[in-house]
Amino acid sequence: MSVRQLWEGTDASPWIQKLNGRTKLIVLFLFAILTITIDNPRSLFVLFTLTLLLHVAAGTSIYKWKVLAMLLLLGLWGSMFSQALFFAQSTRTPLFVLIAPDAGFLGTLTGGLYVYREGILYGAVQGLRSASMMSLGLLVCWTSDPRQLLQALIAWRLSPQIAFMLVTAIRFLPVLAAETGEVITALQLRSDSHSGRTAVIRHLPYIAKPLLARCLRRAQILALSVVSRGFFLANANRQSMVWDWREKFCCVTLSVLVAVIVSSKISYLLSEQGFYFGVLRQAYDWTKLYL
Amino acid sequence: MRILLLVLLLVSYVQVACAVMKLEAKYPYHLEKQGVHTVYEESTVPIYVNLVNFDNAAPVEATVKITLPQGFEPLTEGNEEKWQVVREQDKTIATTKWLLPEDYGQTFDLLYLEAQEGIALGEKQVLVEAQSGAWQDSKVLSFTYAAGQAAPEEVSKGKKKVDRKKFNWYIQSITFPVDSLGLKDDRAEDGVIYVRDTSLEGFRNRMTGEGATSWSSVFNHPAAHLLLELRNPQSDVRVLKFKAELVDKNTGEIVPGLRTAGKVSDDAEQGWHGNDEEKNETTALISLDGNKAPRFILPLYIDYLNILEGEYNLRITISGNGQEKLHEAPVIIAKKHSIGLLAVGFAFVCLLIVLGFSYKIKNCIYRVGAKGAITVALFAAIAFGGITLPTTILGDLLHVFLGPFSGLITGLLNGVLHYLLIMSLLMLFRTPGVLSLMFVVKFMLSGLMFGHFSPLGVLSCCVSIVVLEATLYFSGFYTNTHSKGNFMVLMCFLLGLADAFITFVNLEQMMFFYRLYYADWYLALYMLINGVLYSSIGSWLGYKTGMKLRQVMGE
Incomplete structure (x- = not known):
């Protein structure tokens, strides 16, 4: 499967492809709010599992599952690694000493750098947030055409000029990638070095200037074409896909649910600072147990 | 005489x-x-x-x-x-x-x-x-x-037998946190002590080798008060030593976190100072005055530099005349993440500013015309393809080997390449709003292609727009169109500083939203290298590239 096929939503189940872009974006955004609101590890795990179940329901292909698994594992590893080093809670048990506190300047600067056992677990739990968001984000991307999401943004009164810029950027991404390849080839051919002339990394610092110069020339040609046809200042066609009432209902319900959860969490945090209201006692208990 | x-x-x-x-x-x-x-x-x-x-x-x-x-x-x-x-x-x-x-x-x-x-x-x-x-x-x-005083109920009922050969005072109970009058606030959770956020001061003090920021501030405002109730069935009058320590729940070892208020002599230095002889404990002298149920309200002083949040046991030791009584109670030290909250607040203000000035961004499109808008779009596409794409994929891979320090490598893209693109674009279209447009298009591309539509993404984008636009506007970059080398060097450095600030706000937001920990020195290192160094270099390269690209524009 090519990279292009990977980012196309053609192999997903029809039900999720048919969903309106607005529904997908709302669910994605509300889900992100939920993940940063919740602290309870079990609830976080439930959210993460939910995103994986959605992938199952959407019929994500094996190849995409592999890519998803790799990205999730790398993300979780990164979170575990960083928190193992910087974990700042009691109790913490050092497993290794990377920099001793008395190891010269570095020791003084860092106050000692250790790998903490509890930090690894903490990082894994906290990494579930970004893992959940990544999983749902990829689901949305793999089941939607960028035009579908763009239509949703236009339906929310995104400026037609910005929409045009977005379309231009998306349209020219593969062209720019191809041009980058051409520039690298040209640089390799022009290289006067006998050793490592084919190494891409060697030519990276010199790519920017010719690539940007080509961009400018292309922009001049495109601008002429667009202005002469009156595209640029025209209003965008706002006739987008019909937003099914059931999807709207789901979005409203989810919005209310997220609003309740966020309010409950905020009121609980305020209660810890002394803003306690007796009538909300059950909400506090619920928040403490599940959020 | x-x-x-x-x-x-x-x-x-x-x-x-x-x-x-x-x-x-x-x-x-x-x-x-x-x-x-x-x-x-x-x-x-x-x-x-x-x-x-x-x-x-x-x-x-x-x-x-x-x-x-x-x-x-x-x-x-x-x-x-x-x-x-x-x-x-x-x-x-x-x-x-x-x-x-x-x-x-x-x-x-x-x-x-x-x-x-x-x-x-x-x-x-x-x-x-x-x-x-x-x-x-x-x-x-x-x-x-x-004749003796009336004894408290539990003493008179004989719950504790008086042994005439020994001192018979004992610890009845410990309540915390209480206020300075010893009153318990029912709204406050039992056994939880909130300590203020001193991340910035902590880093500064580590580098200067000092303790907490200001001992007078620490000792004039104790983190909490503790109500100690003793029983003194024999109405003894004694001077006792009170000691409070934090104990690791797993190992049972005393851990840093509490301090004893001490005062340096006027000859050495005036004012409060941590007592170096009594580290990791809060001590005080208390006096039994013959009362059978004495109560003491004792301040707990926190060493903000060394305390870690988490669960501990608070060990209270009362000693005197060869006798020692111990009492342990679970305690949770909770840090107030006020800097994170401040960063998020600032980000929300930036969001409001961006929303408030969104019409100006639209006006900017008309000002730069179709050619400018398409150039911005193509630059944003390069930024997406050259920065977002590799940092999303390779960044995770680098994380495996370098952990949190992978940012210093990916920073070459985030810092150098990103600011090269920004600065060269600004050299071509030197008008307010161009930079904002590029950030908006790049953010939306990232959202459409990777599903990166998250509150943190929106807030980070707004912070970058507001801070960088403000830096460019107030430094006179937009008005001083015939700027020479010296001014541009200053501009590049200013952009580097602005990026360091953006890096700080974004890391604090990330710590706040994702409950992550990053050491103060790591923040400083990231700000210095990824922020000031990489971004300044990128801006300078962008300036040079932009000057060359002007010739292409004129062809």
């Missing part, structure tokens, strides 16, 4: 020859109360003896003798060598010898006197005599021996 000199010589001779001594004695002695002359039935109360000497040419020995009425026993357990006790038929005599220092000195001691059972109530006297060479003095201390 000669007579005056003679008198002065005589006076100084008398001072040298006849050292002055002063005897001071108090019974019953209370640390906090003055003028108490009652000793309650069967209680233990200390007698305080103090010898002050002036103008001693050399150390001299003094003998102190205390004659007690019948039934009063000195408690010398552990001090047998110090105090010799002789019991006679109708009195008990305790004697000790002190070596008084030369010149000036104060030599003092507390001797606990226990009233035995069956002593007749009424007026009694203690005789204190001191003698050193030719000098001697005595004090007669009168007091009333009265």
Whole structure:
């Protein structure tokens, strides 16, 4: 499967492809709010599992599952690694000493750098947030055409000029990638070095200037074409896909649910600072147990 | 005149020859109360003896003798060598010898006197005599021996049996946090101590080698107060030492976090200072004053630099006269993430500013025209393809090997390449709003292609737009169109500083939203390298590239 096929939503189940872009974006955004609101590890795990179940329901292909698994594992590893080093809670048990506190300047600067056992677990739990968001984000991307999401943004009164810029950027991404390849080839051919002339990394610092110069020339040609046809200042066609009432209902319900959860969490945090209201006692208990 | 000199010589001779001594004695002695002359039935109360000497040419020995009425026993357990006790038929005599220092000195001691059972109530006297060479003095201390106080319920019910051979005070309960009056706020969770956020000060102080920021601030505003309730069934009067320590729940070891208030002498430095001899503990002297149910409100001082949030046991140790009582209670130290909250607040303000000025961004599109807008779109596409795409995929891979430090490698893209694109674009279209447009298009591309539509993404984008646009606007970049090298060097450095600030705000937001920990030095390192260094270099390269691209524009 090519990279292009990977980012196309053609192999997903029809039900999720048919969903309106607005529904997908709302669910994605509300889900992100939920993940940063919740602290309870079990609830976080439930959210993460939910995103994986959605992938199952959407019929994500094996190849995409592999890519998803790799990205999730790398993300979780990164979170575990960083928190193992910087974990700042009691109790913490050092497993290794990377920099001793008395190891010269570095020791003084860092106050000692250790790998903490509890930090690894903490990082894994906290990494579930970004893992959940990544999983749902990829689901949305793999089941939607960028035009579908763009239509949703236009339906929310995104400026037609910005929409045009977005379309231009998306349209020219593969062209720019191809041009980058051409520039690298040209640089390799022009290289006067006998050793490592084919190494891409060697030519990276010199790519920017010719690539940007080509961009400018292309922009001049495109601008002429667009202005002469009156595209640029025209209003965008706002006739987008019909937003099914059931999807709207789901979005409203989810919005209310997220609003309740966020309010409950905020009121609980305020209660810890002394803003306690007796009538909300059950909400506090619920928040403490599940959020 | 000669007579005056003679008198002065005589006076100084008398001072040298006849050292002055002063005897001071108090019974019953209370640390906090003055003028108490009652000793309650069967209680233990200390007698305080103090010898002050002036103008001693050399150390001299003094003998102190205390004659007690019948039934009063000195408690010398552990001090047998110090105090010799002789019991006679109708009195008990305790004697000790002190070596008084030369010149000036104060030599003092507390001797606990226990009233035995069956002593007749009424007026009694203690005789204190001191003698050193030719000098001697005595004090007669009168007091009333009265019936005991009513005991608290649990003491009178006999829950704790009184052993006459021992001191019988004990710890009844510990309540925290309470206010400075000892009142418990029912809204506050039991056993949770909130400490303020001192991340920035912590880093500064580590580099300067100091302790907490300001000891006077730490000691004038204790992190919490603790209510200690003791039981004192014998109505003893004692001076006890209170000690609070944080104990690791797993290992049982004392961990850093608490401090003792100390005051440096006026000669060294004025004001509060941490007591270096008593690290990792809060100590205080408390006094049993004969009350059977004494309550103490004690401040807990936090060492903000070293304390970690989390769960501990708070170990309270009360000791005195060879006896020690321990009590442990679970405690949660919770840090207020006020800097994170401030960063998020700032990000929300930036969001409002962006929303408020969104019409200006639209106007900017008309100003730069189709050519400008398409150029911005293509630059954003390069930024997406050259920065977002590799940092999303390769960044995760680098994380495996370099962990949090992978950012210093991916920063070459985020910092150098990103600011190269920004600056070269600004050199081509030097007008407010172009930079914002590029950020908006890049953010939306990232959202559409990777599903990166998250609150943190929106807020970070807004912070970048507001900080960078403000830097460019207020530095005069947009008005000073014929700027030369020096001005551009300054501009690049300013953009580097602005990026360091953006990096700080975004990392703080990430820590706040994702509950992650990053060390203060790591934030500083990231700000310095990824922010100032990479972004300044990127901006300078962007300036140079932009100047070349101007020629392409003119073709």
